[in-house]
Amino acid sequence: MKSNTIALLILFTVFFTSCQDELNVEPKQREDASITLSTEEGITNVLTGTYALAARGNAYGGRILAYAELLGVTGVNATTDFRFRGSFSELRQIYLKQMQADNGILTGTYSRSYEIINAANTVIENISKVKDPAKQSRMIGEANFLRSLAYFDLVRFFAKPYVSGQANNQLGVVIRPNAIYDFNADLSKERSTVDEVYKVIIDGLNIAYTNLPKDNSFYADKYAAKALLARVYLQQGNYAQARDAADDVIKNSGHSLSKKYADAFNHDTDQAEDVFAIQITKQTGVNDVVTFYAAEDNGGRGGDISIRSPYLDKFTDPNDDRAKFNYVNPANDRILTLKFTNQFANVGVIRLAEMYLIRAEGNLQAATTVGNTPLDDINIVRTRANAKNLSTVTLDSILLERQLELGMEGFLIHDIRRTKRSIDVSSDGDGTELLLYDANELVFPIPISEMDANKKITQNPGYIK
Template identity: 60%
Template sequence: MKTNKIFLFAIVAAIFASCESKLEIDPRQREDASMTLSTEKGITDILTGTYAILATGDIYGGRTQVSADLLAQTGVTATTDFRWRGTFAEFRQMYGKTMVVNNGLVQSIWSRSYEAINSANIVIDNIGLIQDPAQAKIMIAEAKFIQSLVYFDLVRLFAKPFDASVTNNQLGVVIRPTAIYDYNADLSQERSSVDDVYKLVIAGLNQAYADLPADNGFYANKYAAKALLARVYLQQQNYPAALSASNEVIQMSGAALSPTFKDAFNHDVNQIEDIFAIQITKQTGDNQMVNHYGSEDVGGRGGDVEIRTTYLNKFTDPNDERRNFNYINADNGRRLTNKFISQFGDVNIIRLAEMYLIRAECNSRLASSTGATPLADINLLRTRAKATNFASVTLTEILRERVLELAMEGFAIHDIKRTKATIGATYAWNSDLLVFPIPLRETDYNKKITQNTGY
């Protein structure tokens, strides 16, 4: 029920801005802040508000995912799978690989991400106010999950890719280990290495997995942590660990594939396929996936992102429901996805289909069949989509199935980087142009931080 959704408390928005922001808080808000940080209910509300920060359009309400998908396009209409047709200059820079340091959307992703990290740190720092030790343990685990999710996407967007064949001492992102209460203090700090950020993410998720319950409502549970671990290990090319984690989620989480591909999307309560979803309400924000992918009549902008025939041609079966899960906007003739047509529908962050794809890929790479054969896992997804089953399957076909199943859900650039692919014939997987700049506001305030190459 929508009445059970996460609400963004005004007090959280007032107190916990990004590390770069200088807030003007009126006396009443100062009074509320003091009370919030001294009561058990206040700390519980802050954790609730931390989830709500994730739901904002700047990050997991949609723009983190849209950015990751636009970075994976060539910027050339004839060769791109998805064409940017919107008016946002910041997104056009991502699409055309012409980003600048004052790109407003890059800035908002950075600052809102650190707002979530800081809010989670405040929960951890003040956990002594929680009287029930069991509840306190779970709250810390939830805060660790949130931080791991955010740090993981920060390091994937703002740093050069993790490469399992080398020592990953390239600059990652700033690690903030404790809460910041005084935004007038000097917060200058250099970025930690990519390797150190990944270690932090994995440690946080292992703690979350150990301490979270199997059922935690629509909040993060232990299998959300394990599923995110599978994604992290896959990005590291740690295929044995990714295989183990994804197999556990498939076998133990209680999740199942939705009966049809359509059923996996556009709902306002968690479905059986959801491992973790962002709850969107009129109180917490808007669904930026719908905003940028949807037509006006479903609450979007008319289709900022248009599906091109180059994407449709990747399907081997014309009857594949994933190929045909789109519509033509009558107002402008653009082909748009049906994945995002509910303005206040939840945003899928982790769904079970991804775990099957991870298990299939890892089993293929390792020549194993843990849980099931790669062929069985891929055909399970194809059967649901009413696509002709394969008689055999190669690693290349498994990677293509990821594109067919997970398109427009924020995976594209990360898969290109981890598989060392290229975008068209122009952009190599480790190109400087595929990494966000450190925002100008951050470099203005943080005198120790190093800008990315090329900016």
């Protein structure tokens, strides 16, 4: 059996070296687990390190946002909104809907997500070492928020989608309710159902909302938890709950839309619109959304993911700032978004604009006007972008507005799934070959490394192992 020292070494090496300078944490990679977990300082450092894990490129440092766009576009025909031209075969698999169980990039995200979950569990289980009740509550809230965030994206990518109105007993992901200190132990366990995973996510976010303060610097606060709840409820098709959660954030969080659309992006200090953002520093790495979307001069790879005319054609108002929020890379003539041009900018996870769009959709679906009318909420977002106001609003116009406002920010495949739409993968875009929202090809494989180590887990349909 490996000692706790070895297990914690795996965690703390990542934690403390990642955020040492920016977050003023002393590295203690060699500290024995029993000592670290017996002190308030040690538990505080574990929580700080959990954010550092989340900031890694294969988690919320960028790639999770890119996955949702690559999986949601066609990848094969002239009607695609975005095109992948990069050399990463693992990302090309996602773009072409031909993922393999040995995909190294997806394996990294899967493993990183469970590292976040394990670190959060470690904080929760050892919170008694923290003496101040207010600090204890805050840390419990932050750990629950980060754990729920990780579970949410795991279940959205590695399982069939949640479908409103059905039992949702399809396999989700493995739930790890306790911290793991002995990584040599047999951790074999079958995946819980999608419904069970969503219950863990929602319960955790409600705990976070109850325990977190309204203001918490750049860490998760009360309204970050409520905003993520709004997103979760929307994914479930629970429109009334999504509407109410978004309304709470809009009314009470103190956040406001940036005056200009451009001001919502490319900053390394949280702005008024940032409900929750991942802090990127020279210690944690670079903003990986920039890596894949930006030109070389802006810290990217030249535009592995570029914009194509079908996306630009969705903008019907020539005065819409969002239609012009792009540039041409002179090195290869690719059209690239201006959303991601600072390689050390924070990665925006939740913007207030999303809450207006959720409240609008929730109200429309529930035939209510809680907080505002759907039309007025949509026009608030459009007015900020100097786009002409709409005179009427439908579900289709709200979904289109989500593409115009939130494009390339990690929403595409999730919106396709929850609205039960299809992806046209026919060679000429004539609709003769469609991938339905719940197609096997749109679900990531359980990594082969997990299949080898976990003798009880079941692979997703369509994958050999």
